[in-house]
Amino acid sequence: MSNQEALSQYDSSLFRTPDGYTSDIAVFTITSHQLAEYTPPKMTLKLMLIKRALLNAEGQTNIEAGKWALPGGFVQAAESGFEAAERELEEETGVSSIHIKHFGVYDKPGRDPRGWILTNAHYAIVPEHSLVKRKANDDAAEVELFSIDEVLTLELAFDHYDIIKEAINRITNDLLQTTVAQNFLPNYFTYSELQALLLTVTKDPAISSDQSFARKIKTLPFIQAVPGEKTQRTSKSPTQLYEFVDIDVVKPIYTARY
Amino acid sequence: MSNQEALSQYDSSLFRTPDGYTSDIAVFTITSHQLAEYTPPKMTLKLMLIKRALLNAEGQTNIEAGKWALPGGFVQAAESGFEAAERELEEETGVSSIHIKHFGVYDKPGRDPRGWILTNAHYAIVPEHSLVKRKANDDAAEVELFSIDEVLTLELAFDHYDIIKEAINRITNDLLQTTVAQNFLPNYFTYSELQALLLTVTKDPAISSDQSFARKIKTLPFIQAVPGEKTQRTSKSPTQLYEFVDIDVVKPIYTARY
């Protein structure tokens, strides 16, 4: 009794199967405003959306045309949903080998009027400069960055409201509870750059106080100073550069201070 | 140019679609050994697996027969993957309205020899007593609980090794960084019961020290003492009972102590 034997008896046409399998990507970036030279940046977390074109590549009326949506597309049989997300992100923004993370599946019956279509939701973190060379493809009429506050007020396609809401929630938690922050920063960064980044998603006084945060960063086991490396990009006096150490940290909420 | 018009032009038979869509559930429970009356319990985190039967319901050779696997099954067109997980968990264990959480999709090409079959991975938390009345269904020859250490040494079906590894990782993190622990405990619990639970996934001295933990629990904003409620189930002298308060907590790793 082998798997071969079992396989010969299996026939997927006996029951209904999905009509489509897609991957969507919430592409986050940080826009960094440096008000003047030698000052720390002010950062804002932004999400990239595309406006769905009126006509698709075949010249037919496009589904959910004119609404804002996450970039994405159909998964091919020879790839995983994750690989499809990588491919589509590359097609959409020209960015590859970047941080992408799966965070959910959206499959509520009726979510897509075309039929039983499932989507994998991912979020990606890309540096701002890589979005400059983004190009609209056939399906995407416009591409734009929205701040976290404004994005949920837009008219969004399909169930992308729910997906985006969860994406924002997820990246906020991950930024604070994991070391994904490193994907928004250069390899070597100053304490004030990391601080500016974290302040896009929290108001914790332990982070917003310069003195406390500068003191704290030296004790974090997943960050280390790079000996001798300094920069002047955030201040006139040369500032110590730090880098992430590749360990993963899980800190219980039961031992934190409140 | 309406969605109607666009829909009439959409034909999913033009491209290949998945051959099946399933949901699997990693069912965790805590087995609680109370060594004697009036003592705190020793707890162990366990995962429920089923041994795949040699023949399926139709009397045909079953796929991946004889291996240990996560319970699960096909998602129906009228339900979401999450609802399918709920339904299957209920069929498998008789448990409903319990904590279930989606944590990943497994869709690597070739993962299932029957074709392009995707699975949604969930984990569920069920009280130990509910697994007593579990019943084997047609596909499941045997049902057994395995400790976290031994489960990864078994011969597992499909890519369930990967799924289980991630499930363990996820529940460990969630137990420490969220308030899911409440799903393993009675509504009112003592500090030593919560402590025993957390010690199944961490060795943090701040948790393993009775004195520190008993002092700390009073300051946690998501746990409160239930006035006047005491129990003797963990000690001869009546012990204060606590309950979870329904707020969610996100504590940055950047402000923790190391």
Added chain:
DNA sequence: ATGAACAATTAACTAATTGTTAATCGTTTA
């Protein structure tokens, strides 16, 4: 009754960390 046993709780103390304000440093620029 009496005391041993034991989990829960409190006390007490030292060490470490935090929030805060103030001072100092290094460099640019007017």
Added chain:
DNA sequence: TAAACGATTAACAATTAGTTAATTGTTCAT
């Protein structure tokens, strides 16, 4: 040459953590 300013260090009181020891409340064996 000094003002400006971010980075860094100093200093200190307040809080918290880790630890050991003592106390409390109850059961149970004698």
